[in-house]
Amino acid sequence: MAKKTTSKAAASPAAATPKPATAHVKERDIRTQKKILTLAAEIAKRALAGREPTVRIPMRTKTNTIWNKKRGILEMGEGAVERPLFDLKTAKQFMQTMLHASTVKDLIDAGKTSSLRGVFYKAKHTVAGTKENTFDTQDESDPILEDLEVALGALREELHVFAENRGSMVGNITVIDKGDEINCRRMGSGGYAMPSIVEPDIIQFGKCEAKFVLHVEKGTVWNRFNEDRFWEKHNCILTHGAGQPPRGCRRLLQRLNQELKLPIICVLDNDPWGHYIYSVIKQGSISLAFESSRLAIPDAKFLGIRAKDYRECGLDDAVKIDLTDNDIKRAGEIAAYPWFAGHKGWQREIDGLLKNGFKMEVESLITKDISYVTETYVPQRLKAKDWLE
């Protein structure tokens, strides 16, 4: 049976779960809940006063993204659009925004979290008396949730919505995760799987001797460093984000950087993708510019792989992978980013990549020796403070 949108939005949150709704509510949740109720109250007020209900949505576009040079991060500008109910172009999106706000309220009341897909399913149904679906695919749902994030000024994590967990961590630190003390010095070959939501009310930091974080791009490289117990020999924390690090990983790195004052040192591939990953870790991304202040790490360092390494490390020709036309195009785009454009070191670095005509992966250092990367390459660069920032 199709559910009515109205009854769903109006339903008591307590009905969704047998537990008392208030039992789980934390300070952060009270804040978010208040924002949702304020949004709802404003809309109801307008409607009751005979005025058109509408939501104001800040714009998540390139034109509304500002490079804050002083802070060293990307920020969202002041641009916003109205999303009125009585407009054929926006009526459906208005309804979708309300549905997601209602789901988020239910989640917070119940003290539970959900995936993006779960939120999509929760809101997906046929509107009573019509053949119209509230949502057809998740592609429609995810951007509405991002709209809600910016409209409320609350992160997805604060809305109790998580992404796939991705990335692992080991090293000289104890992490408290939902009250469980996790000793990252004793996590074997597997490591601690970094969760998607790592806000301070869920994850706290315990004892930490580590002096920095070494963040590598891939799990296979992380395995090499963990097997060689790099984090023990060099007193650090070792993380990876399985490629482009997800929000949970970036947020945890930022917290380690801001709260524990640990430098974040990245070992990524020598290619435009590696440069882009670094750029996102450091300055944030255009699509998530509204939360750069919670994710970006302006003083993150790029240790390598560097364009000069082929020559400096005396690498075999086997390490060369020809740049594709797309790589060359991407390198040009990245070089033109405002935060790289004025940076002599990065201009030289990207130039070096293009002049080489080839890219190199971290794994290619195995051609020197199985543990060259952990025993020679990274230690030498660390000692010489030879990195880009």
Add this chain to the structure above:
Amino acid sequence: MAKKTTSKAAASPAAATPKPATAHVKERDIRTQKKILTLAAEIAKRALAGREPTVRIPMRTKTNTIWNKKRGILEMGEGAVERPLFDLKTAKQFMQTMLHASTVKDLIDAGKTSSLRGVFYKAKHTVAGTKENTFDTQDESDPILEDLEVALGALREELHVFAENRGSMVGNITVIDKGDEINCRRMGSGGYAMPSIVEPDIIQFGKCEAKFVLHVEKGTVWNRFNEDRFWEKHNCILTHGAGQPPRGCRRLLQRLNQELKLPIICVLDNDPWGHYIYSVIKQGSISLAFESSRLAIPDAKFLGIRAKDYRECGLDDAVKIDLTDNDIKRAGEIAAYPWFAGHKGWQREIDGLLKNGFKMEVESLITKDISYVTETYVPQRLKAKDWLE
């Protein structure tokens, strides 16, 4: 500079690492090392006797895959091909096989492991005095390593080669990973990241109160079960494999099943992909048939999502996702697998999917309630032992 293949193969393993080669060698490694040395000795013997060097490679093809009904697993048949050196069609592959055998010997001597990509780089170089590369892409390298696995009768894990770590675990068990005691009852929201190599000399099982393993398809679903502390309430272990579970995850599930006698109960999507994942967990796959006896779990159970659930659980139309033409084709192929062909329950199940005309994901149960899947659906099915096997 290009390295010579001969000097590389002949190099003392001790030269590759400053540590004494013997220090790390374990029983399993001694066995594998012996197999490599036997292979090398036979080839040298043939060459010195004036006979052509050749390697015998068992065939990893569908025609050489046998369904062992009694054991309930797929097995590799007796078929094999020779790979002689003095044949233009096989000379390069012969050389590649030798190179990988040499790399594996180096890895075992050094007591280290490497990724598939690392092994590729280790062997990739220009053959001295020619413009010919030993390997051009990793696509060439991975199958040669699988050839070596079957030729030596040693698993990839025994060859010290790992894949990307994937999947997480929590629950009523203590795992000892490289000497570190990991209490899976205290792993917070993130969980223990399952490593790629989980052989008994690396991973041992400590105290375990759990009575079964609940294996779910995706990390987002795993989060729901972990957040609701399902493993605590139902005294079990909770795992996911981030989609099609990698070898490390399958091997760990098999060890939990064989050594600790824990039933493996799967909660996967109601679609051909979910059925295929179950099939691989249970019987093994054609491409890895040679290691089914180390990976397959013939008594694994499929708890859901079932085709009947739309009706039985009274689900909303929102959960329906239309079957594509490819889904219908795949469903037919899976129904024809010998282990499903003679199984009335599975024939009915696949028939039900096709008759429904739609598929359903585990996440769609959120349309009933956020925790319907953990508090109602799975507990009811477990109690009624309502599953397919």
